[in-house]
Amino acid sequence: MSNIKILNDASESLAILVDSKGKFAYIGDHSGAEELMSSSGDSEAVRILDSNGGIAIPGFVDGHSHPVFAGDRVHEFAMKLAGATYMEVQQAGGGIMFTTNKTREASEKELRSDFEEIAKKMLRSGTTTLEAKSGYGLNVDAEMKMLRVLATENPSIPLEVSATFCGAHAVPKGSTEAEQTRMICDELIPQIESEKKMGNLTNVENIDVFCEKDVFEVESSQKILKRGQEAGMAVNFHAEELKYIGGVEMGARIGARAMSHLEEISEEGIRLMSSSGSVAVLLPSTAFILRLTPPPARKLIGNGVIVALGSDFNPNAYCFAMPMIMHFACVTMKLSMPEALTAATLNSAHSIGRGKTHGAIAKGRNADFVILSANSWEHIIYRIAAHDDVIRHVIKNGNVVEV
Ligand SMILES: N=CN[C@@H](CCC(=O)O)C(=O)O
Numbered sequence: 222m223s224n225i226k227i228l229n230d231a232s233e234s235l236a237i238l239v240d241s242k243g244k245f246a247y248i249g250d251h252s253g254a255e256e257l258m259s260s261s262g263d264s265e266a267v268r269i270l271d272s273n274g275g276i277a278i279p280g281f282v283d284g285h286s287h288p289v290f291a292g293d294r295v296h297e298f299a300m301k302l303a304g305a306t307y308m309e310v311q312q313a314g315g316g317i318m319f320t321t322n323k324t325r326e327a328s329e330k331e332l333r334s335d336f337e338e339i340a341k342k343m344l345r346s347g348t349t350t351l352e353a354k355s356g357y358g359l360n361v362d363a364e365m366k367m368l369r370v371l372a373t374e375n376p377s378i379p380l381e382v383s384a385t386f387c388g389a390h391a392v393p394k395g396s397t398e399a400e401q402t403r404m405i406c407d408e409l410i411p412q413i414e415s416e417k418k419m420g421n422l423t424n425v426e427n428i429d430v431f432c433e434k435d436v437f438e439v440e441s442s443q444k445i446l447k448r449g450q451e452a453g454m455a456v457n458f459h460a461e462e463l464k465y466i467g468g469v470e471m472g473a474r475i476g477a478r479a480m481s482h483l484e485e486i487s488e489e490g491i492r493l494m495s496s497s498g499s500v501a502v503l504l505p506s507t508a509f510i511l512r513l514t515p516p517p518a519r520k521l522i523g524n525g526v527i528v529a530l531g532s533d534f535n536p537n538a539y540c541f542a543m544p545m546i547m548h549f550a551c552v553t554m555k556l557s558m559p560e561a562l563t564a565a566t567l568n569s570a571h572s573i574g575r576g577k578t579h580g581a582i583a584k585g586r587n588a589d590f591v592i593l594s595a596n597s598w599e600h601i602i603y604r605i606a607a608h609d610d611v612i613r614h615v616i617k618n619g620n621v622v623e624v
């Protein structure tokens with residue numbers, strides 16, 4: 222993670238060519254680029270972007286977000302500042318249930334238009350690929366509505382979304398953990414399966430559960446995750462955030478692709494994540510806002526666990542900017558800047574099954590990159606909340622994003 226390859230240490234600047242499929246075709250000196258362009262015989266119009274001495278880094282891959290919701294929870298922020306814990310707010314009817322009620326009331330059109338606004342802001346802050354969860358519907362109609370919003374292909378907002386079904390985000394009022402588990406396994410997942418058979422919701426790639434004491438315990442979490450696996454989804458879930466309950470041990474056993482949070486992970490959990498290759502998606506803004514002891518990032522890295530980063534953008538932790546997330550990760554979790562960049566690009570790409578195609582500037586990969594205007598790439602992390610000044614261009618699939 223610390224071994225970032227700088228492609229041109231020499232004084233000569235670099236040329237990057239992208240092919241018509243939006244993949245990196247060439248990265249090297251200018252004469253080689255010119256030769257390739259004149260010999261390729263490609264009659265398509267060529268657009269040349271002069272980065273004016275800028276620095277290219279891979280586009281950020283946000284490994285964990287909840288970007289579709291209605292309303293806000295600014296009043297709860299005040300309660301938390303006054304000392305209430307996340308679970309106290311939730312148990313008083315706030316938290317996820319508050320947002321669920323608002324999201325159920327909102328129309329699909331309203332949710333879509335809000336999501337598009339957020340997606341534009343994410344792109345402007347350098348995120349080119351996003352893991353994004355449902356989970357503020359918690360019944361069949363509202364969960365399907367959220368998934369349809371996440372499935373929208375909108376060429377004017379070229380943010381690539383790997384959607385995650387998170388119907389087990391909370392147990393709604395009037396229902397029990399067992400009833401919600403049954404509804405998810407017997408009604409919701411079959412509905413997703415049948416939509417997929419019809420060619421819809423094709424980007425619903427992952428299954429998630431808020432595996433937490435007094436939310437979904439390990440046994441029901443496992444049931445839901447395994448049912449999701451049967452439906453072809455990769456396991457990517459919330460584990461050991463507030464209390465240790467053995468979620469990681471279960472996740473490693475069933476072959477989870479990724480687990481998030483991990484503030485309370487056990488020594489055995491670290492060992493199992495390392496041997497199973499499951500990605501640890503760390504969420505520094507959440508630990509910061511909830512004043513939790515951050516997860517043991519150094520121990521995870523030291524034990525060979527693949528560490529990724531996510532914004533966890535949601536109404537509890539309202540931050541979608543990956544530069545800010547990397548800054549938090551460096552300061553509160555003791556990552557170095559190269560480690561934070563790797564975690565926010567290549568490793569988070571791996572956490573959503575895109576580790577071979579996204580997350581790095583390399584021939585054949587998706588040409589998703591960000592051009593910075595600074596005298597070294599580290600400025601994107603160093604300057605707090607100033608990424609707007611540092612980011613000059615965002616490029617997704619080879620196209621300069623204009624949003
Ligand atoms: N912990 C569970 N889910 C979210 C919070 C969602 C919410 O509070 O609305 C998280 O990852 O932090």
Ligand SMILES: [Zn+2]
Pocket residue numbers: 285286287459533
């Ligand atoms: Zn989350």
